[in-house]
Amino acid sequence: xxxxxxxxxxxxxxxxxxxxxxxxxxxxxxxxxxxxxxxxxxxxxxxxxxxxxxxxxxxxxxxxxxxxxxxxxxxxxxxxxxxxxxxxxxxxxxxxxxxxxxxxxxxxxxxxxxxxxxxxxxxxxxxxxxxxxxxxxxxxxxxxxxxxxxxxxxxxxxxxxxxxxxxxxxxxxxxxxxxxxxxxxxxxxxxxxxxxxxxxxxxxxxxxxxxxxxxxxxx
Amino acid sequence: xxxxxxxxxxxxxxxxxxxxxxxxxxxxxxxxxxxxxxxxxxxxxxxxxxxxxxxxxxxxxxxxxxxxxxxxxxxxxxxxxxxxxxxxxxxxxxxxxxxxxxxxxxxxxxxxxxxxxxxxxxxxxxxxxxxxxxxxxxxxxxxxxxxxxxxxxxxxxxxxxxxxxxxxxxxxxxxxxxxxxxxxxxxxxxxxxxxxxxxxxxxxxxxxxxxxxxxxxxxxxxxxxxxxxxxxxxxxxxxxxxxxxxxxxxxxxxxxxxxxxxxxxxxxxxxxxxxxxxxxxxxxxxxxxxxxxxxxxxxxxxxxxxxxxxxxxxxxxxxxxxxxxxxxxxxxxxxxxxxxx
Numbered sequence: 001x002x003x004x005x006x007x008x009x010x011x012x013x014x015x016x017x018x019x020x021x022x023x024x025x026x027x028x029x030x031x032x033x034x035x036x037x038x039x040x041x042x043x044x045x046x047x048x049x050x051x052x053x054x055x056x057x058x059x060x061x062x063x064x065x066x067x068x069x070x071x072x073x074x075x076x077x078x079x080x081x082x083x084x085x086x087x088x089x090x091x092x093x094x095x096x097x098x099x100x101x102x103x104x105x106x107x108x109x110x111x112x113x114x115x116x117x118x119x120x121x122x123x124x125x126x127x128x129x130x131x132x133x134x135x136x137x138x139x140x141x142x143x144x145x146x147x148x149x150x151x152x153x154x155x156x157x158x159x160x161x162x163x164x165x166x167x168x169x170x171x172x173x174x175x176x177x178x179x180x181x182x183x184x185x186x187x188x189x190x191x192x193x194x195x196x197x198x199x200x201x202x203x204x205x206x207x208x209x210x211x212x213x214x215x216x217x218x219x
Numbered sequence: 220x221x222x223x224x225x226x227x228x229x230x231x232x233x234x235x236x237x238x239x240x241x242x243x244x245x246x247x248x249x250x251x252x253x254x255x256x257x258x259x260x261x262x263x264x265x266x267x268x269x270x271x272x273x274x275x276x277x278x279x280x281x282x283x284x285x286x287x288x289x290x291x292x293x294x295x296x297x298x299x300x301x302x303x304x305x306x307x308x309x310x311x312x313x314x315x316x317x318x319x320x321x322x323x324x325x326x327x328x329x330x331x332x333x334x335x336x337x338x339x340x341x342x343x344x345x346x347x348x349x350x351x352x353x354x355x356x357x358x359x360x361x362x363x364x365x366x367x368x369x370x371x372x373x374x375x376x377x378x379x380x381x382x383x384x385x386x387x388x389x390x391x392x393x394x395x396x397x398x399x400x401x402x403x404x405x406x407x408x409x410x411x412x413x414x415x416x417x418x419x420x421x422x423x424x425x426x427x428x429x430x431x432x433x434x435x436x437x438x439x440x441x442x443x444x445x446x447x448x449x450x451x452x453x454x455x456x457x458x459x460x461x462x463x464x465x466x467x468x469x470x471x472x473x474x475x476x477x478x479x480x481x482x483x484x485x486x487x488x489x490x491x492x493x494x495x496x497x498x499x500x501x502x503x504x505x506x507x508x509x510x511x512x513x514x515x516x517x518x519x520x521x522x523x524x525x526x527x528x529x530x531x532x533x534x535x536x537x538x539x540x541x542x543x544x545x546x547x548x549x550x551x552x553x554x555x556x557x558x559x560x
Contacts, residue, residue: 011551051446053549071545072451079449089444093255097247106450111250119247132248150448 001027001157001189002048007057009043017043019213021057025158025191030184032200033193035210041193044210045160048191049083050074062157079107082151082188086163088143090135090150096122096142097131100149107154118153125149125179141172148179158189165199173199253445254458258438261466264430268467271423272474272525275416276518280482280510282412283517288507289405293398294369301392302363302382310388316363319389322381323365328373335362423525424532427463431536434459442541452545456537460530467529475522482510 002025009018017040025031025048033041046052047059050066059066061077069077090099097118104114122131125145135143144164151159161180165173177199184190191208194200200207207218302319306312320332335343340361341352348357367373375393382389435442445455485508510517547553 009551012553049447051548052551055551071542075449075451078447083447085447089440089447091253091441091444094251094253095248098251101250102253102444103448105250105253106445106448106454108454115247132246154449 001025001062003060005058007054007059009055016213021215023215023217025189028187028189029206030190031206031208033191033208034195034200037195039210040213041210042162045162045193048160049081050078079154080157082156082159084147084151084161084164086166088147090143090146092135095132095134096127096146099146100153102150103154121149121153141168144168144176152183156188159183161192163194164192165194165196177202254438254441254462256462259434259462261462265466265470267426268423268470268525268529269474271419272471272522273478275419275521275525276475276478278412278415279517279521280478280514282409283510283514284508285408286405289401293401296394296397298366298369300365300367300394302365303360303390303392305360305388306358307388312361315386315388316361319382319386320363322385323378326373326378328368328371330366330368332363332365335364420528424528427529427532428536431459431533432540435537435540452538452541455541456534459537460534463533464526464530467526471522471525475518479515479518482508
């Protein structure tokens with residue numbers, strides 16, 4: 001589904017942050033992306049989300065070479081990828097329901113056609129009673145679940161999560177992990193960027209370890 | 220996606236029927252705007268647009284007034300031609316005047332000829348030569364006024380040539396010089412008005428560009444979230460342009476209505492104070508303040524053009540700025556290593 005080949009990246013005239021990255025992310029796979037702080041996890045996630053171009057190398061997403069795709073086609077490709085941030089990035093003036101429905105709104109869908117799906121999804125992530133609540137009222141765990149629900153709303157083929165458990169307590173982290181695993185069981189590939197070893201130890205999953213710009217993969 | 224094996228809170232589900240009933244009971248508030256109106260500081264922009272619309276409508280009205288006045292003058296002047304006969308030794312002026320009139324009337328396109336008699340000529344010269352003017356004492360040229368058919372004017376060159384042959388003291392003035400000057404004046408006024416309109420519209424477009432960029436900057440977090448959920452730049456532009464359309468419609472409506480009221484008031488004042496010295500002077504200087512239905516339609520059109528121009532400017536500015544943001548965000552050589560926020 002995603003293929004990186006000799007990908008390298010440097011910011012400005014600085015040193016290479018990522019070097020010679022060659023790997024695949026297969027369909028329906030589950031993996032952790034880990035490494036020390038500043039190792040380049042977020043940068044790699046931005047490459048995976050097509051939000052950043054590599055300095056060198058080839059990235060193929062869903063069978064297409066990104067360097068050959070016109071820029072105005074990127075939003076369509078991004079719609080096949082869900083992304084979750086550590087800082088949630090929910091819109092404060094919209095309710096949980098509206099935040100989660102946002103991906104469908106930007107696709108121009110009629111609210112009547114998706115209302116029940118959004119409510120079902122919110123129930124699935126345990127926010128069934130919080131649909132009309134603004135993010136300011138939600139706890140950290142609830143915000144993270146709302147962000148996950150938003151990323152899942154349009155049934156992405158792959159979910160990228162950047163430190164999704166960074167702002168929640170260990171029990172909530174476990175619940176979020178079970179949510180990701182359930183999602184993966186239903187067919188979505190998952191990449192979780194984290195440096196929470198305890199979290200990774202709970203699942204026997206592929207580990208992608210970034211160290212000083214190089215990637216080692218442990219199947 | 221089948222939502223099974225729910226997380227802890229959802230394990231208490233009591234079956235499909237109960238879930239459907241609960242869902243039916245759930246009330247969702249009317250969907251809020253992605254870009255809240257409060258996030259766009261539109262009051263100052265609305266005032267600027269109102270001022271620009273007022274100036275644009277004023278310019279449009281003034282130009283149409285000048286054009287109408289010039290057209291009136293032009294029509295009056297071009298309805299007549301004048302034959303001027305200079306006195307000469309041995310010339311029988313009365314006979315020459317009659318001959319000139321008769322010669323002129325032989326041409327197709329002339330309607331009637333009037334010889335300006337002594338009394339009329341004396342009245343004409345009274346402001347310069349005084350009341351007790353004796354025309355026989357001065358070599359004063361005399362005039363024959365010939366009215367013509369505007370739509371089918373006579374052959375002026377032929378008439379001039381015939382008069383020169385038959386009556387060398389006669390000179391034909393077809394008022395072409397005055398008409399040309401008036402046409403030129405009206406044209407210059409239109410050009411000046413067009414120039415002012417272009418300046419007004421340019422200033423307005425630049426103001427809208429600054430305002431849109433400010434709005435984008437103030438709502439960058441929303442634009443970023445829209446980017447992450449796969450919004451196309453046209454969608455983002457649409458969200459912004461909706462607000463700018465409302466602001467510009469309000470602003471241009473206020474400015475246009477004020478301009479229309481000004482013209483209506485001036486026209487009302489002119490018609491109510493007709494024959495007073497003030498009104499006469501204003502009439503002589505500016506012509507009639509009435510701009511007619513076409514003028515008011517022009518004001519309406521200006522209002523709509525301003526609203527359209529503002530909306531399109533906002534749309535293209537948003538799309539262009541998003542392109543720039545995208546370019547900087549995706550280009551590691553132009554980025555500092557931190558995701559733009």
